[in-house]
Amino acid sequence: MALLLNAVSPAVGGVLVRGEKGTAKSTAVRALAALLPEVDVVPGCRFSCDPAAPDPTCPDAPHEPGAATSRPARMVELPVGASEDRLIGALDIERALSEGVKAFEPGLLATANRGLLYVDEVNLLHDHLIDVLLDAAAMGASYVEREGVSVRHAARFLLVGTMNPEEGELRPQLLDRFGLTVEVAASREPDQRVEVVRRRLAYDDDPAAFATRWAGEEAAVRARIGAARKLLPSVRLGDGALRQIAATCAAFEVDGMRADIVMARTATALAAWAGRTDVLAEDVRQAALLALPHRRRRNPFDAPGLDEDKLDETLEESGGGDGPDTDPDGPDGGGGQPPAEGPEGPQGGGDAGAPAEAGDAGEAERSAGAGSGERSPVGAAEPFRTKVLSVPGIGEGAAGRRSRARTEHGRTTGARRPGGPLTTLHLAATVQAAAPHQRARGRSGPGLVIRRDDLRQAVREGHESNLVLFVVDASGSMAARQRMGAVKGAVVSLLLDAYQRRDKVGLVTFRGSAAEVALPPTSSVDAAAARLESLPTGGRTPLAAGLLKAHDVLRVERLRDPARRPLVVVVTDGRATGGAEPVALASRAARLFAAEGVASVVVDCESGPVRLGLAGRLAGELGGSAVTLDELRADSIAGLVRDVQGTSRRAA
Known part of the structure; x- marks a missing residue:
């Protein structure tokens, strides 16, 4: 229906179709x-x-x-x-x-x-x-x-x-530019799935016969689109419908005025599609279901959606006397979904019912440095804007917004002879190289005589995206609820930053006796946030295992995507327990990163009046920089990026 409405009125602004593969x-x-x-x-x-x-x-x-x-x-x-x-x-x-x-x-x-x-x-x-x-x-x-x-x-x-949202989200600013958004999922009804398979097999067997079978219905839809286009200029959008649109957008706290305009155009197209010349409350409701869900997101990790009970209540209060669910020609919009199934669930509130003594137990476990009990997941604290962390030097990875890189797009910084096929011509440099040789080459017309050796490739500098690999300590020494909540809040903040800079992210956690890849490198930052939210804590601190697991992840990613440079963010208090010589093993594992010149930052989570400085020592062995949770905030430090780049350069 969203596609058809845009066919009737292209001014609606297009459609974004989101859905699983x-x-x-x-x-x-x-x-x-x-x-x-x-x-x-x-x-x-x-x-x-x-x-x-x-x-x-x-x-x-x-x-x-x-x-x-x-x-x-x-x-x-x-x-x-x-x-x-x-x-x-x-x-x-x-x-x-x-x-x-x-x-x-x-x-x-x-x-x-x-x-x-x-x-x-x-x-x-x-x-x-x-x-x-x-x-x-x-x-x-x-x-x-x-x-x-x-x-x-x-x-x-x-x-x-x-x-496919699993492969990464669009920025909210870009989401807002699409007029309508539709969520698509495969049916769970066996009869519908059978029909899908039956039609696909029929098409594969005889495409021409299949097309002939449905030609009549296609012609009818095409004629209806044409009729709706002709009727569209005659559709009247009354003050009552406009007031409903404005009240709905205000009730759902959408930013700006684009939502109001898109809703008005969509409701008008819906009326024309139904063959009416007046916009009714049912048109406004269906327009809201298509135009608002992606515009009311408050941060990138909130799923788009709309509370339909609230929508009906708003329409009724603003004067919608028409039955909102009576239009057989309007889109489904998920109208039969119970509110509990919607995306309006609590954010980061997974520990609301947790026992009050969990913090004390975690602190006791931290003091012991051992403990094998697993704590229930702790919700993340409120995210904040972080300081920019970047990889030193100039890379050649995929376009993004984090580190300096030579890219196909960006500002032109010079020209060079092409080492392979010419991709981006530097016209001025090419003309300058060819100009001195025109008389010798016998130029007689208005055009230049160009040789292969004259061609110059434009050298452009922009920014690249990176692989940000989080290595998170989930051991008993981190299990105090207040501290783990702050740690998760810091990592979520860094994930938000990675989302905005178009990075790939991965998540390695370590606790008990081993480390695991909680999330292989992916462009879906939402998935990383979900895994982090459900991360349990407790047990010993196998720091060496966590670092070695991260090293293995980077080794595999270098083979898959050699141009993408990594940034390793280790979130820990620096303690290492469990096994024989845990501190020495952790030191040797850290020096692997330093030897390969991998950019790294250690987020120091140590708290309390007595600090051992273990995280700072770990950062030195990694060849990176250490920063406390407080210093990670954008308004707290000015020299973090410079420190990261300087220490990484010295290590390289």
């Missing part, structure tokens, strides 16, 4: 293209101008008056690895060098104008591409200012993104 997200989006009505275009226009109202600023203008042709609506797919030039277009290098003229080569935004632009795995797309994409979708135009080219062209398209 294997739920036919891509299949549904690709099928939509066949349902879109044909479009009339100016023949030969690369930007698909409407012959009834051609764009006077179109780069291909002027157009021949009255010329028109029809074609199916296009669906353009944006690959995750696309370059910015491929998306927005760029200077036509071939014509610039051979003919000496400036010519614009359109990108995917131009191709998608008046059609559908689809981004699969949109959460894995580089942030700067998402920003460009959503800006164009919001403004209906693309502006290109680069390499001497200044072009504006229309870029009105139905934007659809799909993603």
Whole structure:
């Protein structure tokens, strides 16, 4: 329904489809293209101008008056690895060098104008591409200012993104730019699953026959979309419906005014889809279920969702006399879900019913340094903004927001001869290299005579994402409830920072007699936060085992992703107990990291009036830096990053 509403009114702002793998997200989006009505275009226009109202600023203008042709609506797919030039277009290098003229080569935004632009795995797309994409979708135009080219062209398209949240989330700012969001999950009803399998097998056996079988229903949907589009300008959004929309957005404390506008457009499209010219309360309700869940998140680890009881109460108080659940044409929206199943559950409150004496028991266990009892999980303290931790030097990993790196995107810092295939031309440096040789090469026309040796690769510097591997001490020495809550709060804060900087994260914990990989490296920071929340504590402190397990994780990740540099964050009080010579073993394990130049930070969790300084000693052996929980806050220290970089450089 969200897809169809955008087909009726592209001004709704697109759809983000979130869901687990294997739920036919891509299949549904690709099928939509066949349902879109044909479009009339100016023949030969690369930007698909409407012959009834051609764009006077179109780069291909002027157009021949009255010329028109029809074609199916296009669906353009944006690959995750696309370059910015491929998306927005760029200077036509071939014509610039051979003919000496400036010519614009359109990108995917131009191709998608008046059609559908689809981004699969949109959460894995580089942030700067998402920003460009959503800006164009919001403004209906693309502006290109680069390499001497200044072009504006229309870029009105139905934007659809799909993603699996397990592979990482979108930033809240980007979530807000999608008009509607839908959560998709596979049905647990055997009859529905049987029907899915039956249809898929029928299609595989005879695709043509399968398409013929459903051609009638597809034609009916296509006709209904066309009728709704024609009716849309006649739909009246009354003051009562507008007041309901405003009251609903205010009640759910959404930021800004975009939600109100999207809800108004969605409710209007719903009325047109139902064949009505008045927006009813049921339209407002269904619009809220599609437009608000992803906009009311308060931090990245809160699941999107909407309390439907509160929604119904708000609509009733604001004057909604119509029955909110009576529209057979509206989206399901999960209306039958009981409130307990929604995502409004308590955050970080897992220890609300814990025994009061747990803290004292934990302190006793800490004093003994042994203890084998396991404590129930402790909830994390309130997260805070942390100081930026970065890896020293310049890397070449995936684009992100943490450490300096040579990237395909970013500011240009110089030029060099390409060591392999040319990927990003430095035009000025190329022309400068070729210019002195033009007379010797017999140049006679306006174009430059270019040789392979003249080409120069642009050197650009931006920021990369890193692998942030958390090594968390969950032993008895950390088991005091208040202290463990503070420790978890600090790690959650660092996870929030990793989320915002697009890092991969991993979680290694150690307690009792061994260490375990609680979460292999992943882009899903939410998963790391969930594992941390349920982390039990108690037992001895096998620090060496934790460090060796982390070392093994890094070794495997180097093989999988050699360009991504790691940052190891060890959260411990520095104690090492259990087994023979635990302190010596921990020292030898730590020196493995120092020998390989792995950037590391030790978050010192030691508390009490008497401090042994064990965490600081461990940081020295790791070749990293130690910081207390209080110093980790962004407003507490100014030199943490400098310290981390300096000690890591000395170790390297």
